[in-house]
Amino acid sequence: MKILAIETSCEQGSVALLVDGAILSRRIDGAANHSESVLRDIAALLSEAGMHASQLDAVAFGAGPGAFTGLRLACGVAQGLAIGAGLGVAVVGSFDALALQVPSPRVFVATDARMGEVYHATYVRDEQDVPRLSGAPRCDAPENIELPEGRWTAVGSAFAVWPDALRHRLALTLDGCHDDLVARADEVAMLATHMAAGGLLRPPEQAAPLYVRDKVALTTAERLARGGRA
Known part of the structure; x- marks a missing residue:
C-alpha cells in the first residue's frame, strides 16, 4: 500500500510516504515554515520514491487536536492532492499517531x-x-x-x-x-493503512479537521483576568 501523510498539528510538522511498509519522511521545523515547505517536501518525497501522486492508494493527514492553522493546512493540502489524483482521504487523529509511539x-x-x-x-x-x-x-x-x-x-x-x-x-x-514526543506523519501513514484496508477513507470534500475548541484567542478582558497584558 502507498500512503502519503501530512502532520502539521504542532510546531514540528512532518510529511511521510509509506510504500509497502517502508517509510520516507521529512521534518518541518517551526509552524511558520509549514505552509512554505509542505508542498516542496511532498514533491521531494515522491521524487525520491520515483512516484507520482496518481500512484498512491490514499492521502492521509493528522486531523488534530492541535493548532488551528496547522490543521487547516494539512486538511487543505490532503484534499487538493486527493482531488487531483482521484483518491480518498484518511482522516487520522493526531493523538492516535502520538499514542502509537x-x-x-x-x-x-x-x-x-x-x-x-x-x-x-x-x-x-x-x-x-x-x-x-x-x-x-x-x-x-x-x-x-x-x-x-x-x-x-x-x-x-x-x-x-x-x-x-x-x-x-x-x-x-x-x-x-x-514530554518530548510529537505527532508525526510516519504514524499517521501507518494508521491510514488500517483505515484504507477497512474501507474508512473519505471523499476529499468530506475530510475535516478535529476541532476540540472553537475559540482561537482570548479577549482583552480574559487576558487581563489571567494576569496578561491588554
Missing part, C-alpha cells in the same frame, strides 16, 4: 492548547496492539484533569509546559512521561 498498554496524551488549557485523551491498546481512544479528546485547564484508575504512560508537550499541574500532581498514577 508509546509501547504501553495505557497511554495518557496531553498537549499544550495555549490560553491556559490542555488538549487531552486516554488510550488503551487492543488485542492487535493498536491504541484505541477511550472517550473523545477534551480541552481543560491542566489542574482540572483527572485520570481514570490504573497506571498510565504520559506523552505530549503539556507535561513540559505544565509540570506542576500535570506531571507532579498526577505522579502517583504515571509510569513514565515522554
